[in-house]
Amino acid sequence: xxxxxxxxxxxxxxxxxxxxxxxxxLVAFPTETVYGLGADANxxxxxxxxxxxxxxxxxxxxxxxxxDIADFAHVAxxxxxxxxxxxxxxxxxxxxxxxxxxxxxxxxxxxxxGTVAVRMPDHPAALAFIRECGCPVAAPSANASGRPSPTxxxxxxxxxxxxxxxxxxxxxxxxxxxxxxxxxxxDVPVILRPGFITKEMIERVIGQVRTxxxxxxxxxxxxxxxxxxxxxxxAPKADLTVVRGNREAVVEKINQLTREMQAKxxxxxxxxxxxxxxxxxxxxVLSIGSREDEDTIARRLYRILRExxxxxxxxxxxxxFQTPRMGQAIMNRLLKAAGYRTIAV
Ligand code: TXA
Ligand code: MG
Numbered sequence: 136x137x138x139x140x141x142x143x144x145x146x147x148x149x150x151x152x153x154x155x156x157x158x159x160x161l162v163a164f165p166t167e168t169v170y171g172l173g174a175d176a177n178x179x180x181x182x183x184x185x186x187x188x189x190x191x192x193x194x195x196x197x198x199x200x201x202x203d204i205a206d207f208a209h210v211a212x213x214x215x216x217x218x219x220x221x222x223x224x225x226x227x228x229x230x231x232x233x234x235x236x237x238x239x240x241x242x243x244x245x246x247x248x249g250t251v252a253v254r255m256p257d258h259p260a261a262l263a264f265i266r267e268c269g270c271p272v273a274a275p276s277a278n279a280s281g282r283p284s285p286t287x288x289x290x291x292x293x294x295x296x297x298x299x300x301x302x303x304x305x306x307x308x309x310x311x312x313x314x315x316x317x318x319x320x321x322d323v324p325v326i327l328r329p330g331f332i333t334k335e336m337i338e339r340v341i342g343q344v345r346t347x348x349x350x351x352x353x354x355x356x357x358x359x360x361x362x363x364x365x366x367x368x369x370a371p372k373a374d375l376t377v378v379r380g381n382r383e384a385v386v387e388k389i390n391q392l393t394r395e396m397q398a399k400x401x402x403x404x405x406x407x408x409x410x411x412x413x414x415x416x417x418x419x420v421l422s423i424g425s426r427e428d429e430d431t432i433a434r435r436l437y438r439i440l441r442e443x444x445x446x447x448x449x450x451x452x453x454x455x456f457q458t459p460r461m462g463q464a465i466m467n468r469l470l471k472a473a474g475y476r477t478i479a480v
Contacts, residue, residue: 136288136302139165139260149260151300155269156181159187163277163291164264165305166256168229168286168313168330169437170291171200171263171274172299182243182273186298196246197273198231198314199253200263206351210253210271212237217341218319224340227257229314229331233289244273246362250320259306275363276313277302283369283437283472286311290441307390310435312464316350316361324348327361329464331433337345351467371402371440373448375473379455380480386414388480389452393417396450404443408432418447429458432467440472 139145139150152162159181162173172189174181177197180260186193199210204222206212211234236251245251253271256262265272271422279294290306295302315330317337328335337344349359355393376392378385389405392417394404405417412422421439424431443451453473458467470477 136304137303145448146323149264150266152303155301156268161299162301164261164303166261167258167309170275170277171430173272173274176244176271176273177239179241179243189462194246196248197275200272201255201273202262210237210240212252220340226255231314231316253312283440286438314469329467368466369472372444373451375451375452377455377473377477385454385479390416404448404451429461432456433461
């Protein structure tokens, strides 16, 4: 694990990491959303190594990261004008676009699909690293398959130590949940995964878009279009339940459930907020931040889930966070982590 700060040393470390990518190896690197596990996107054997290191099903395609808008043309075969407009508006940034795949991108990178997911991350070290690699970099989130995405380099180490040769440590990420995925291969573009870039922000640039009905469903028949969205994801080891309702009722219900679990000798964790954390009787109560501060809630979500694992929690109860901008993305991840176990009070 190598820390990257500014200056010459940083350039040397990035070069070392890029050399590994060029020789077909894997490197974990920071982005503005979560840490990614990178490989040369044009090298099928390197892409295969990603699946092996993560324990990821091979039908789950990877996102290809580029460092310049001009590189779009190297990975996608057709670039509609909407894609150009969105790239101009949001890149570098947390928007992934699905387009028809270019010839150079092998099936191993796209899970056999004829389409490719592309994004340009908004992180100076990520951009410097990709440029130094001299190739597009395929990268899923750098967690073991099924675990919460890494928001710190140490999370990558926890999951992948001994399986990958290099982790670029850029400190804590800024956003904390993965990019918004927009499929531009349909007549009306479709959001396959919600993120920091919202439907409204996209519609302001290209007009009407849809949301994939399978995105938030627990029903396997609803089949989400992003293959990765069908797996139980983002899961902590403990059983997580989300309790919805008004503030007082939620606190009362969580305390009642906590006492029941404690009576059975279970270790019960609670995810509260700065405003409510003092009111809970859990064995470990963690505040995710102020209810008014959704940026902090998003950034801390995965980290908090890992903290409960480390503490050995058997069960976790969480408030729900219907925040104005990122609420949909936050709840999408939280509900997946909970396997859609919710209680309304
Ligand atoms: O913020 C992010 O997007 C992070 C950072 C590292 O860039 N990456 C990330 O990758 O979240 P991953 O692999 O954890 O999630 C990629 C998602 C999966 O659900 C996958 O199925 C979907 O994107 N995906 C990739 N290519 C696709 C395609 N051609 N069509 C539909 N879905 C695709
Ligand atoms: Mg992931």
